[in-house]
Amino acid sequence: MSRPGNDAAALHIDTSKPHPARMYDWFLGGKDNYPVDEAMGRQMLAVEPGVPVMAKVNRAFMHRATRWLAGQGVRQFLDIGTGIPTEPNLHQVAQKAEPTTRVVYCDNDPIVLAHAEALLSGTPEGAIDYVQADARDVDAILEHASRTLDFGKPVALSLISLLHFVSDEDGAYELVDRLTGVLAPGSHVVISHLTADFHPEEARKVDEMYRKNTLTLAPRNRAQFAAFFEGLDVVEPGIVAAEAWHPELGDPIPGQEDIISAGYVAVGRKP
Template sequence: MTGQDPTGPIGIDTSKPHPARMYDWYLGGKDNYPVDEEMGKQMLALDPRVPVMARVNRAFMHRATRWLAKNGVRQFLDIGTGIPTEPNLHQIAQGVAPDSRVVYCDNDPIVLAHAAALLRSTPEGVTEYLQADVRDPATIIDGAGKILDLSRPVALSLVALLHFVSDEDGAHELVRSLLSELPSGSYLMMTHATSDFTPEDSAAATEKLKAAGITLALRSRDEFAGFFDGLELVDPGVSVVDEWRPELGEPVPGQENGIIPGYGAVGRKP
């Protein structure tokens, strides 16, 4: 275990909603609070597909991880892990390649409280948890480097995370900083919400979350593609999330009811 001791005291602020706990509520989990449920219901009133969107992001992670493991990747760094929901990334990766090594990273104390569920590795592989924020890439790389061999390819997973990081916080620069520490042959797997398809509802959602202290930086297709500058996109390139390699998983019930307002892609560092 890296980072904070999960058996020690953990400070969880239940006075305002948190994206990881809202995500848990959308997925039908129990690790959330009334404030998260209330904000979740407000988001549902704006777009009833939000729970489907959450499940579609998880399904993308499963498919992309499966593709990467089948194509020889044995190390994964998952930032913005969220509250564990099975199957977790390491279960997918180690289901293909039991010797896979996985480092999870999140800044929410409630994720730390459930870190034990993320550490049930195969005997051949490794899973570890690091308490850190994506806005502090140096700490993440330092911690990950104690578990992963950073001279060998690593898949960097940023699923449903960067739309909570503003341009003012340097979202694109943070991704470039993380990738700069990874060797040739590493990958970026990422999803991101967009307002391209629902501009009015997206603007209303952004304002509601801003009032609750949550940043929502929805980006266009071109802005999302910018995260992959300098990388070799894996076919089919930048796609609506549920349209990326659908043959590698099962469809999410409800995803057929209109376009999912988010993009996904996987890119290889030359």
């Protein structure tokens, strides 16, 4: 298990503008955020008060998908766009089901690197590693991940709340194609993604906020989301709102009965 370096250059954190991962942390009730993140978060709450519940519902989907995959015999996970650690983390869910599970996390946010020790504390029988890299740097991610994961065997690729921060022009679909292309048959792809389909007016206002802060936001409709799974077999219950994906595998989030989440989720299997 390798430990990432915590040199000063790597840990430079820009607090001059809000950051999506830190805002997500604030919505989840975390403490790894700054006033600029909270300020934009409160602006979003003025538009859609249910955002914190939506964030927790999205996180809960990741937990349920991980449990489901572990039940299918998946023992390797590559989680890109990890975000700030919020327990239980993916490896804790997976290794609870099977202690020998191997997990590689990837993120380009220095604040995630600062908390990588929390991500790297797993079972003695398993293995965990962390890659600091941009999601679009596929070669670097795969080269590093291959030290821990055997890509000749099934891997679960987790892209939770990542792709709506990658525009079509920046190669969102090419990114997924390149990653799934190296996966062995029997691998799975897990995606949650922001959409404007459920809350169009609120989504328009949030998009304006992101643009004003020079942040990329690319919510996609159902057809655009489905295109990420081209060539994969989407498992039941198919493409649904986050709260509707195998709810029996986890506990409901308080308040979720009063909202429709703002994203689509799905899990695809590589034939």
